[in-house]
Amino acid sequence: MVGDLLQRSSVVCVAVVLFCACGRNSNVKANPAHPVAEIGSPAPDFSLEGTDGRRHTLAEFAGSKVLAIVFDCNHCPESHLYESRIQKLYTDYREKGVAVIAVNPFSPERVNEADLMFSDLNESLLDMQTRAGDRRLQYPYLYDGASQSLTAKLGALATPQVFVFDHSRRLCYEGRIDDSAIAARAKTHETRDAIDALLAGRNVAVTTTPVSGCAVRWNKVSQPEDKRDVTLEMTTPEILKKLRGNGTGKLLLVNFWATWCGPCVAEFPELENTYRMYRDRGFEMVTVSEDVPGAKNDVLSFLKRNRATSVNYLFDTDDTAAVQDQFDPQMSGAVPYTLLFSPAGEVLYQEQGEITMPNLRRHILANLPDDQDHKGQQTYWAQTIRP
Numbered sequence: 001m002v003g004d005l006l007q008r009s010s011v012v013c014v015a016v017v018l019f020c021a022c023g024r025n026s027n028v029k030a031n032p033a034h035p036v037a038e039i040g041s042p043a044p045d046f047s048l049e050g051t052d053g054r055r056h057t058l059a060e061f062a063g064s065k066v067l068a069i070v071f072d073c074n075h076c077p078e079s080h081l082y083e084s085r086i087q088k089l090y091t092d093y094r095e096k097g098v099a100v101i102a103v104n105p106f107s108p109e110r111v112n113e114a115d116l117m118f119s120d121l122n123e124s125l126l127d128m129q130t131r132a133g134d135r136r137l138q139y140p141y142l143y144d145g146a147s148q149s150l151t152a153k154l155g156a157l158a159t160p161q162v163f164v165f166d167h168s169r170r171l172c173y174e175g176r177i178d179d180s181a182i183a184a185r186a187k188t189h190e191t192r193d194a195i196d197a198l199l200a201g202r203n204v205a206v207t208t209t210p211v212s213g214c215a216v217r218w219n220k221v222s223q224p225e226d227k228r229d230v231t232l233e234m235t236t237p238e239i240l241k242k243l244r245g246n247g248t249g250k251l252l253l254v255n256f257w258a259t260w261c262g263p264c265v266a267e268f269p270e271l272e273n274t275y276r277m278y279r280d281r282g283f284e285m286v287t288v289s290e291d292v293p294g295a296k297n298d299v300l301s302f303l304k305r306n307r308a309t310s311v312n313y314l315f316d317t318d319d320t321a322a323v324q325d326q327f328d329p330q331m332s333g334a335v336p337y338t339l340l341f342s343p344a345g346e347v348l349y350q351e352q353g354e355i356t357m358p359n360l361r362r363h364i365l366a367n368l369p370d371d372q373d374h375k376g377q378q379t380y381w382a383q384t385i386r387p
Helices: 002-007 077-096 125-134 149-154 190-199 237-244 262-278 293-305 320-327 357-367 377-382
Strands: 047-050 055-057 066-071 098-104 141-143 162-165 171-175 251-257 283-289 311-314 337-341 347-352
Touching: 066 077, 066 149, 066 190, 077 098, 077 190, 077 377, 125 141, 162 190, 171 190, 237 283, 237 320, 251 262, 251 357, 262 283, 262 357, 293 311, 337 357, 347 357, 357 377
Parallel strands: 066 098, 098 141, 251 283, 283 311
Antiparallel strands: 047 055, 047 141, 162 171, 251 337, 337 347
C-alpha cells in the first residue's frame, strides 16, 4: 500500500451575463437546445434569490441607466480571474447609473468533484453566500441553478459571456468581457466599449465576439458516478514514518480521525469531496483511523458509505500513543488532526480539531502549480488565504 501511495501519488440599460461550468474551452459552440439570444432581443424577465436573502427582479432595476446582469459561478477558474474585473465594472459605472448583478446558473447536483479541481466551493446558494462574503463582492449575486430559466432564455455558452442591453432593454452586444483571462494581457475591452458607447448615445461598434472559458452545463445532463474501490489497510510505524516525510512527489493531506469522534464523522464527507476535487492535480490524501483493530469492519463500512477512495489506514494496535509517536512525537493524540505537506515534506497547514474546510482548500489551491490552461490560479488563491 505504501508503494501504491508513493506511485499514484438617456436611460441606458446594460446586462452583463457570465456563465460557468467545468473545464476550459476556447470559442465555445452554441447549444441547439438553448440558442444564444440575437442582437436586438429584449432582456428577459427574472425573479431570483440572492446571497443577501432578497429576491431580485428585472423591474427592480428599471430606474438604472445601466443594468449589468452577470451570470457567474463559484468553481470556474476563468470566473476567478475575471472576478476583480466584474467588481471594477460595478464600482466604475455605478455612479453613472449602471447597476451590476451576478447570476449563478448551476445546480450543485450537476457539478461533480472533478469539476471543482480549481475551486474551494460548490454552487449552492450557501456556497455563493460564503464566496460573496469572503471575496467581499459588492454587487448582488443571484441563484438560477434550480430552474436555469434566465440562463436558457439568453442561451449563454460559457463563463465569462456578456450580454449588453440598451435603455429599451434590447440586446446590443454579446460576447466576452475582454480578450485575455490574464488582465495585464488584455488588449481589447469589448464590454466596456459597448457600455461606453451606449452611455454616450452611440451605436455599439462590435456587437458580437467569441467566448472562451467554462462551457455551461445543463441540469438535464447526469454526471458519472465514482466507481473506484474503497480499501482499508492496517498501518505500521514504518508507514507512518514515510507519511511524515511525504515522498509522494505531490501535495499530501493526512487526516487522523475515528468513528467515535463526532467532529471527525461530521467533517469526513467533505474531506473526501476535497480529495476527489484535487486528486487529478498532483494531490494525495491519506486517512488514518484511530479506532481499535477489532473495529476494522465498522471502519470499512463507514468508509464505503462515504465513498472514501483515498488511501485509508487503521491503527494496527490498541497502543494509540505509541503509534502516533512514529508519525510525530509532539502529536497530542486528540482527533481530528489534519496536516498538509508539500512534496518535500514541509508542513503547509495543520489544524487540531474540526477543519475550516474552505480555508484548507485555499491552502491546497495556493500550493498546486498552475497548468497551461489555467495560469494565474496559484496567485489568485494565495490572496484568498485567511490567517
